[in-house]
Amino acid sequence: MLPLQQFQDFIEKEALFTKDNKILLAVSGGRDSVLMLHLFKALSIEVGVAHCNFNLRAEEAQRDEHFVKMLCDRFETPFYVTHFDTKKYAAVHKISTQMAARDLRYQWFETIRGKEGYDYIALAQHQNDAIETVLINLIRGTGISGLHGILPKRDFLIRPLLFLNREEIDQLIEDNHINFVEDGSNLSTDYTRNKLRLQVIPHLKEINPNLENTFTQNMARFSEIETFLKVQVEDLSQKLLQKKADGIYIALDKIAALKPQQLLLFELLKPFGFTNAVVEEILASVKSLSGTHFFSSHYQAIINRDYLIIAKHPIANHQHQVIHPNMEKINFLGQEICMSFSDDLTFEPLKFKSFADFDKLIFPLILRSWEQGDKFIPLGMRNFKKISDFFIDEKLPLHLKETTPLLINGNGEIIWVAGMRPDNRYKLTGATKKVAIFELKIN
Structure with missing residues (x-):
């Protein structure tokens, strides 16, 4: 007999979904996901099944796909399947085969969820999977978030079997005569998770036969501690x-x-x-x-x-942006420079605007970051000043030195340290006939 009441109680307790929701089940053909499908169908919940063939186990993978398809035909359930070149993806992205398979399946699940109108994706992870995740996190190093294991619900992912442990699932499969297929790689100790499952956890259960319940209680406490910490940090963030x-x-x-x-x-x-x-x-x-x-x-x-x-980060310390006369807006390192021309010789003494004698400009102009050795003649002065010294005098924060745009004339001279000071050589004079106006805007 299936534990339908426990299943319903867990769904309601964790607010996983409502009776009106449509759920996409990730079914590999193994005992956990097959049991999950039987539970959902027993409660007449609207579901579809997604199956991934990672092309890693040759004929065994084809067997799994065929088994899941037949199961869906029997239950008259929509069946979605895809094939991945997992090893190629892992090589291109320089990640492990396991990580590649994880990335590929989650991306595809989300694609099907959105395309076919499902509300959630159900994964058949159970209490022992959560224990293994905590142990892996502890081995690799973790913060508090790594101690709560696998959450029952996160965004569009739900895990409705977390009320069961592996032994309980095995017993339910046997008692209800449910057919499934066995993934041969589950018996390999080449993977960290399998080593923990096959070699470490059995010894821990010798020390504590009630290991699953103990871990489940501890993970619930860690989850509460994490929630408490988040509240405190949010308050600190507002203040600091x-x-x-x-x-x-x-x-x-x-x-x-x-x-x-x-x-x-x-x-x-x-x-x-x-x-x-x-x-x-x-x-x-x-x-x-x-x-x-x-x-x-x-x-x-x-x-x-x-x-x-x-x-x-500055996108690049020495990024160059070419400016032609017909350009009105130039984007540079998250900032925008607007350029216009006028016959009105009115001058506004604003830091974020520069007024230059148009006839002295040699196009194309260049917009770039500060470079070692840059110097200019600040407006109102007669002698050159190094840009580095100018930044120090202006007490410019260090990180802004990398992102403050310099407007460079076609002859290599600095026209304007954007947002700070124009060069005296390009100021408006009685001989000026046309004005080039540059305005810095922060996006």
Whole structure:
């Protein structure tokens, strides 16, 4: 007899879906996913079945596909199947075969879900899968989020078998005479998860025969702790993170007051991709190393005087953008320069606007970042000044040195340090007949 009441109770407790929802089941043909299909059909829930053939097990993979198709024909259930060149995908993306299979199936599941109008994708992971995930996370290193194992619901993914463990599933399969196919790779110890399943967990169960229930209770506690931490971090983010046009500012004295310091700073910086190791380096540097840069994949963190500044990576330190006379808008490193021309010689002393004598311009102009050795004559001065010294005098934050655009004339001279100061050589004079107007806008 199938545990339909437990199944329904778990669905309701975790708010996995409603009776009006349409569910796409990921069915491999193994005992777990086949049991899941039987449970859904027994409750007359509208479902479809998605099956992936990864072309990794030759005839066995064809057998699995044929078995699932026959099962769907028997249940009069929509059947979706796809074939992947998993090894090729893994080689191209330089990842393991297991990771490639995971990426491919989730991408395809989501495609079918959207195309065919399903509300959720159901995966047949159970309590032992959750235990294995926690152990893998602990072995590789994890934060609190890695200790709650597999969540019953996350976005469009649901896992309605998490109320069962492996032994219970095996018993249900036997008692209900349910046919399934066995994946031969499940017996191989070449994979970390299989090693844990076959060699480690049996020893843990000798110590604690009630291992699944113990882990399930612990994971529930860790999940609650994670929720509590998220609430605290969201409150801290509102108080500590100052959003400005050029980045996120966090006062160093506020960081020094955090307790526990490393945990909370890591959680504050995690949305920007900074690892725990980088957070350690930041904390070791805040007292003495102003000007130090730290990097994640898309952001940089800079200790600048009294603040830790989080800013996006410049796309390229020496990116060049060519400007022709017919261009009205030029995008550069997340900023926009607007160019126009006028016969009106009225001058506005604004930092974000520059007025240059048109007849002195040699097109095409160039927009680029600062380079070593750059110099100009700041408006109102007679002598050259190095751009690097100018930035220091203006107390420009370090991260903005890389992204402040320089407008360069066709002869190589700097016309304007955008948003800061024009060059004196291109100022309007009594001889000016036409004006080129440049305006910096921050996107």
